[in-house]
Amino acid sequence: MSVVQRAGAVQRAGVVRFSSRLHDERVASWLGIWLGVSFTIAFVTGLISHFMQHPPGWLMWPSRPVNLYRVTQGLHVIGGLATIPLLLAKLWTVYPKLLQRPPIRSVGHALERAFIFLLVGASLFQVVTGVLNIAYWYAFPFFFTTAHYWTAYILIGALLIHVANQWATTRHTVMKRPEDGLNRRAFLATVAAAGGAITVTTVGEAFPPLAQLAVLAPRRPGVGPQGLPVNRSAFAAGVTQANANDPAWRLRVTGRVQRELSLSLSDLRALPSRSVRLPIACVEGWSAGATWGGVRLRDLLHLAGVDPDARVQLVSMEVAGLYKTSWVSPRHWHDPLTLLALDVNGRPLDLDHGFPCRLIAPNRPGVNQTKWVHRMVVA
Incomplete structure (x- = not known):
C-alpha cells in the first residue's frame, strides 16, 4: 500500500495522524497535572485580589500581614505569565485529539467535548486578557476585572469536570513505567525552562533584588x-x-x-x-x-x-x-x-x-x- 493509500485509509478510519511521537497521553498527563496546579493557584490568588478590591459586606479583610496582597498578587500575575508556555505545550500535545473525526460520536462524547471547549476557551481568554491588562492595553470592549473574575469560575468548573473525567486515565498513565524509548523528559524540561525564564524576567517587579532582570515587567521598583x-x-x-x-x-x-x-x-x-x-x-x-x-x-x-x-x-x-x-x-x-x-x-x-x-x-x-x-x- 502506498503512502497516499495509507493516509487515505487512516483518514477514513476517523483518525488524524501527526508526525511527532510526543502527542501521547503520558506527556499530556504530566502537563495537565502541572497546569491544574497552576490554574488552582491562579484561581485562589485571583479570588483574594478580587475580594480585597471589592469586599462583600460580610467580609472584613485584615490589615495584617502587611505584605499579604503584595505576595498573593505577585504570585497571581507572575505565576500566570509562567503558565503560558505550559498551556501552549499542553494544547500542542493534545490537539490531534481535538481534530479527530467524527467530532461527535455520542451524547456523552458531545458533552465531554463541550466542556473541553469551555476549558480551552476560558484558559486562552484568561491568559490573553491578563497579558493585555498588565501591559495596559485594553483592546477589548468589556471591563477586564468583571470578565476576568467570572471567566475564572467557568475555567475552574470545566477543569474540575475534566479532572474527574480523566482521573483514572491520568493516574494509570503517570504511574505506569513507560515501555518505549521516547525522551519525554527533554520536552518537559524545555517547557519548565521556558516558564522559569518568564518568571526570572518578571519577578523583579515585586522582588527588588531581581529588578534589573525584570525586562518583561511593565513596572520596576525604583523607576518613577x-x-x-x-x-x-x-x-x-x-x-x-x-x-x-x-x-x-x-x-x-x-x-x-x-x-x-x-x-x-x-x-x-x-x-x-x-x-x-x-x-x-x-x-x-x-x-x-x-x-x-x-x-x-x-x-x-x-x-x-x-x-x-x-x-x-x-x-x-x-x-x-x-x-x-x-x-x-x-x-x-x-x-x-x-x-x-x-x-x-x-x-x-x-x-x-x-x-x-x-x-x-x-x-x-x-x-x-x-x-x-x-x-x-x-x-
Missing part, C-alpha cells in the same frame, strides 16, 4: 517619581498642580461625626506625624516599598469623634474613574500603620503620588490607596 512607579498619573486623573496647590484646598471630614473637620495642608502638618514603611502593590503584579510620613487615620477620626465601628469613604479630587473613592473598614483605620500620607521617602508627595495627601494602608490593593484625597465621609 520619587523612586516609585506610577500607574495612574495626575494628568490621566484630571488633577492639575493648580488644583492641588489651591490655597482654598481643605480636607473635610463629614458624615456620622461629632465634629466636622475642615483642615488645610498646614493644619494637617501641624498634627502629630508618624512614619511607616509600607509597599504599594498593584493588581498588575508589581509592588514597591517606600517610607511614608503623615497623620494616622485613626488619630484624625478620633479628632472628629467617630464611632469605633464606623466605615470611612475617602473621596479623591480625581475627575472621574472607577476608583475615585474607596472604603476603609474599621480594621484598617484602627491599624496604626494606616496613614493619611503627606510625604514619601522624606519628601512631600509628588503630584503623581497624590499630593497634597493620600491614603496608605497595610495589605491593601494599590487602586484602593486613594490619591488626591480631599474629603472623608464617615458612615
Whole structure:
C-alpha cells in the first residue's frame, strides 16, 4: 500500500495522524497535572485580589500581614505569565485529539467535548486578557476585572469536570513505567525552562533584588517619581498642580461625626506625624516599598469623634474613574500603620503620588490607596 493509500485509509478510519511521537497521553498527563496546579493557584490568588478590591459586606479583610496582597498578587500575575508556555505545550500535545473525526460520536462524547471547549476557551481568554491588562492595553470592549473574575469560575468548573473525567486515565498513565524509548523528559524540561525564564524576567517587579532582570515587567521598583512607579498619573486623573496647590484646598471630614473637620495642608502638618514603611502593590503584579510620613487615620477620626465601628469613604479630587473613592473598614483605620500620607521617602508627595495627601494602608490593593484625597465621609 502506498503512502497516499495509507493516509487515505487512516483518514477514513476517523483518525488524524501527526508526525511527532510526543502527542501521547503520558506527556499530556504530566502537563495537565502541572497546569491544574497552576490554574488552582491562579484561581485562589485571583479570588483574594478580587475580594480585597471589592469586599462583600460580610467580609472584613485584615490589615495584617502587611505584605499579604503584595505576595498573593505577585504570585497571581507572575505565576500566570509562567503558565503560558505550559498551556501552549499542553494544547500542542493534545490537539490531534481535538481534530479527530467524527467530532461527535455520542451524547456523552458531545458533552465531554463541550466542556473541553469551555476549558480551552476560558484558559486562552484568561491568559490573553491578563497579558493585555498588565501591559495596559485594553483592546477589548468589556471591563477586564468583571470578565476576568467570572471567566475564572467557568475555567475552574470545566477543569474540575475534566479532572474527574480523566482521573483514572491520568493516574494509570503517570504511574505506569513507560515501555518505549521516547525522551519525554527533554520536552518537559524545555517547557519548565521556558516558564522559569518568564518568571526570572518578571519577578523583579515585586522582588527588588531581581529588578534589573525584570525586562518583561511593565513596572520596576525604583523607576518613577520619587523612586516609585506610577500607574495612574495626575494628568490621566484630571488633577492639575493648580488644583492641588489651591490655597482654598481643605480636607473635610463629614458624615456620622461629632465634629466636622475642615483642615488645610498646614493644619494637617501641624498634627502629630508618624512614619511607616509600607509597599504599594498593584493588581498588575508589581509592588514597591517606600517610607511614608503623615497623620494616622485613626488619630484624625478620633479628632472628629467617630464611632469605633464606623466605615470611612475617602473621596479623591480625581475627575472621574472607577476608583475615585474607596472604603476603609474599621480594621484598617484602627491599624496604626494606616496613614493619611503627606510625604514619601522624606519628601512631600509628588503630584503623581497624590499630593497634597493620600491614603496608605497595610495589605491593601494599590487602586484602593486613594490619591488626591480631599474629603472623608464617615458612615
